[in-house]
Structures are given as structure tokens and as C-alpha cells.
Amino acid sequence: MKKKILFLCGHNAGRSQMAQAYFNKYNTNENFVGLSAGTNIADQVNSACIEAMKEEGVDMNDSSNFFPKVIDEDENYYRIYSMGCNVKSELAIYDDLGIDDPAGQEGENIKIIRNQVKENIIAIIDDLNQNATN
Template sequence: MEKKIKVLFVCVHNSARSQMAEAFLNHLAGDRFEAHSAGLEPGTLNPLAVEAMAEAGIDISANRTKSVFDFFKRGAIFNYVVTVCDGANAERCPIFPGITHRMHWSFEDPAALAGTHAEKLEAVRRIRDQIRDAVASFVTEQGAP
């Protein structure tokens, strides 16, 4: 059996963007990839992200937030570490040992959205779709069907 490509998605709180990216990669190509997510300062799962992902047919409601530094301290090895926050926060991500490719995909922070519930949910749907498209492109670039 071919070894899975291990990917870690990192954002600030591991509450929305990295959770969505992890879920999409495992959903779209879990046979070829093993996705995880973590945050620089783990917070709580964003209910809008949970709602938007449920609309896409993926349940992340039972996920918990995790610290990127816990993965680092355990000596976890990843083929790819993908930061999905802004550039300044991406620079705070630790350098993992081994041959790790670092990538940066910048997405708007759902925690920073303002407006009514409906307005924020609409924005999170847009971010969710951008993340899904980025993950799908990544899968294609890696040669996965």
C-alpha cells in the first residue's frame, strides 16, 4: 500500500480555516492524503464554520482545536505544512523537521467578520468555497484523481 501524503493545515486559532481545509482534504482525497490541522493559539471551534461545512455535507462539529506546537514537540513529520492565515501569523509557524514543503494560502479570518448572523454566514460560505477550491487544486497538482 502506498504511503499517504501527510499535510498539516495551520491558522491562528484552529477554529475555522485550518479545520475546513483538513476536512476538505480528508473528504476529497483521504485515500491518498492524511490531513491534520492545528493553531498557533488554539481557540474554540467557530460555529459558523461548523454550519457552513454542514451545508457542504461535512460534519466537523465534533472536532477539537489543537496546538501546532504539540505536533512539533511530538516530532510529527509532514510532507506539507500549509498556513491558511495572514502572512505575519504564518511566519510564527514552527519549522518542522525532515523534508517538509511549506506553503501559504491566505484566507480571510472568519473570526474577524462583522454583521448579522446571515451576513457572516454568507462570508464564511465564500471562504469555505475558496478553501475547497484551493484544496481541490492541491490534490490535482499532487496527481491524485
């Protein structure tokens, strides 16, 4: 059974969706899978984030995979990373990534946020591969 790495934010519409997409794109360790969720979900994924990810060759238009979803607090997550929005959960958050909210942002600001997400995800994958019990 794969160990679930959860990327948690308030709306599950931007940062956490990008984190899920990057994690599953770059992770080569079959023991892990990236998921995303929110605590107060939006109606849809941020279209500016979808467009920014498209530039990276990541298609987040698959609404069966990329859609706002509420955190399942009964789920057994291996690690939970919050995205920087001070979300509260009954589950233990492993680390907060401190990434700005893309809501209401556009253009270069979205790309900066996207790149911050990517850098964090690559570091998380490296850490999991070096330090986690597989």
C-alpha cells in the first residue's frame, strides 16, 4: 500500500493542487503518492494555476484527478504538508511550506508561486527518498 503524502490548504484550488501534480510527476518512488485536500474548499481549481502548470508540461485539466476536495481526517497520511495558509486540522501537520496564496494573482506572480511549489516538492521528494522508511 502506498504511503500518502498530503498537501493541505484552505481552498484546495491552487498551491495544493500544483503540489499534488508536481509530486506525482517527479516522484519515482512507487511507495509514495501525492494527494491534495482543503479545509474550506473552493468551487473549482484556479484557472491561472492550471495555465501556469501547462507551461511546465503538467495538465491539471483532468477534473477526475484535479478538483477541490475536503480533507479526510479518518485517512492515514504518511506526511501532511500545509501550504502556508494557517490551516487547522485534527491531524498532525509535518511541515508548513509557507507559500503565498495564488488566489487573485496572475501572470508573473502565479509563476513565482508555481516555481516555489516546484522547489519545495523536489526537496520533499529528496527528503523522502533519503530519510523515510520505505
